[in-house]
Amino acid sequence: MFAIKKMSVLTTNFSTAAITFISVLALSSSLFAGQAIKFQSETQLFDLVLAHAQKNRVVEALAILDKLIVRAARVSSTSAKSDLFIMTKARLLFQLGDLDKSEKTYASISKSSEYWLEAQEERAHISGRQGDFAKALAQLQSVMASPFESVVGPEPYFVSALTSLRICDYSAIFKTNENFKKRFVPRLQRMKTLVLSDVLQERTVSELISSLNKNHPLSFENIGPRAKDLPRNMHRDKDLRRLSMKPRTALRDRAIAERIQILAKQEISEIENIVSKLHIVEAEAIQSIYLAESEAGERNAQGSIAGDGDTLIFPKTDETWLDELTHYAVRVEKCPNIKTQGDRVSNNKKRASL
C-alpha cells in the first residue's frame, strides 16, 4: 500500500494517477476475489481467465470469459478475438466435464473463422469421449480434407487413429499413419532446416520479416502461401506480433528470426509427441489383430446415413468439394462382441486407457 501511494504522489497527472492506483488495487483484489472490473482491458481480463484456468478455478474463469465474449460481440461478432474467447470457453467447459455445452460452444464457431478447423477437431475429440465414434469420424472428415492438408496440425491424425482403434478398424489406423508420414516427414525436415540454419538467409523468411511493420503487422493473410514453410500458427504468437509492430532494425529482425526458430522447435516437439502416441496406437492395433483373428464376434452398428426426398446422398471421393464440408455422415461397425466375459473386459479396459 505504501509503494502504491508513493507512485500516485510522484505522478504529475492526478487523474492518471488515480486511475492507475484504482486499477492496480482492483487487479490485485480481483485476482484474489475473482471479480472482473469494467475498465480493465481485454488482454488483462483474458490473462486473468488463463490464470484462473491454470489454478483449476474454472467457474470463475468462465464468469469473466462470458463478459469478455459479450464485450467482444459489441465491437464485432466475427472477430478473431471473439472466436478465441469462444474457443477458450469451450475448452474450459471441457475441463469442467460439461461435454454437451462444450460441444455446442465449439459448434458456434463459424466456418469463416481461423479457429474453425481446431473447433472441428476438438468436437471430434468430445464425440470420441462421449462414445459416438461415427460422429467423431464424420467431423474428422472435414478437418482432414485435402484443401486443409497444409494447415492442419498432427493432432487430428492421432484422434483419427484412436477413434479407429476404438471401433477396431485396424486398416484405417495404418492408412492414417501412412498419411501422417506423407504429410509430416517433409514438414519435420523443413522445421529442422529452420532450427539448424541461419533463418535470415532464407529467402522466404527474410522476405516476410522485411515486409513487417506497424502498418503491416504479422497476420495470416500477410504470411500467405509462405505458411507451408513456416511454423504453424506463428501469426498467433504474441511475441512475434509485438516484434512485427516495431520499426525495422537489424536487432528486431534477429529477434523475429530467433522467435521463429523457437516456434519451429516447439512444432517439432509437438510432432514428436504425436508420433509417440501413434506408435502406441499402432502397437495396440497389431496386438488386437492377432487376438481378433482367433476370436469371433458380431459387430454392432453405430451412426446412420439417412435422407429423405429433400436430401442428397453422394459417395465420398478423394476430390473434396468445399460445399460438402461438415456434411459427412458415417455409419460404423464397432468392435466385435467378444464371447468370453474376461476377454471383453480386458480389451475394453485397454482401449479406454488410451
Add this chain to the structure above:
Amino acid sequence: MKTKYFSILIFVMLLTESFAAMAADINDLGGNKDLIRRARTLDPDNKIRVVQNRTVDRRWRVELGLNYGLIAGGDPYVNTQNLGGSLDLHINPMWSVGARYYEHYNELTSEGHRIYDAAKNNAEMGQPYQKTDIDYPLNSTLGVLSFYPVYGKLNFFDMGLAQFDLYVLGGYGQVHTESGTSPTWTAGGGAGVWISQHFTTRLEVRYQNYEDHISSGRRDLDMVVTNLSFGILL
C-alpha cells in the same frame, strides 16, 4: 573462442542426431504389407457419405419457362423449329405435372424446295407433275407428367455449384395443323438444372407422334424434339 565454436559444433551435431532418430521413428509408422493385408481381412463395413440438403426447395412450387426447340423427323420436306412456354407444378422433388405450348415455325428442306420447284416447272411447261402436299404443324399443346429419379451436382467452371435432376416425362395433347387438329403423345427425358432459388434451365429430348392429313390420306409422323428452356421458380 575455439571452445565456444567447438561447443556449438557439438550442439548442432547432437541436434542433427536427434532429428535423424526422430525421422527414423516416424518412418516406422504405417505397418508392413503383411499386417495391412491381415488388417483388411478384419475390416468392418464402415460407410462414409456426403449428406446434403437440396439447395433449391421444389415442394409445391410453380415453374414458368420459355423454350426453344428443334424437330428432327416428321415431314421429310419440312424443317420445324419451336418457340414456346411451359408451366410446371413441382409437387415434390421427385414429381411434377405441367403443360407445354409450342408455336411451330416451318420452312422447306432442300429436298422440299427441289420437289416444289420441279412440280412448278412441269406445271408451267404443261407437263404432268406430282402435287406435293404438306400439312404444316402450326402449334402444339401438351400436358406432361415428369419423374425425377436421379440427382447430381455440377461445378460451373469453378464459379459456383448447381444441383440438377435427370427426369423422364410422358404426356398427351394435341397438334394443330393446317388441316385441323390431331392428338399427339410424347415420351422422353431431360435434365433440369436448378441454378438458384428462382432460376432454372432444362434440356429435354423427347419422342412425339401425331397424325397429319395430306391429299393421299392420313399418315403417322414420328419426330424427335429437342428443347432448351430457361425458367423462373416462383
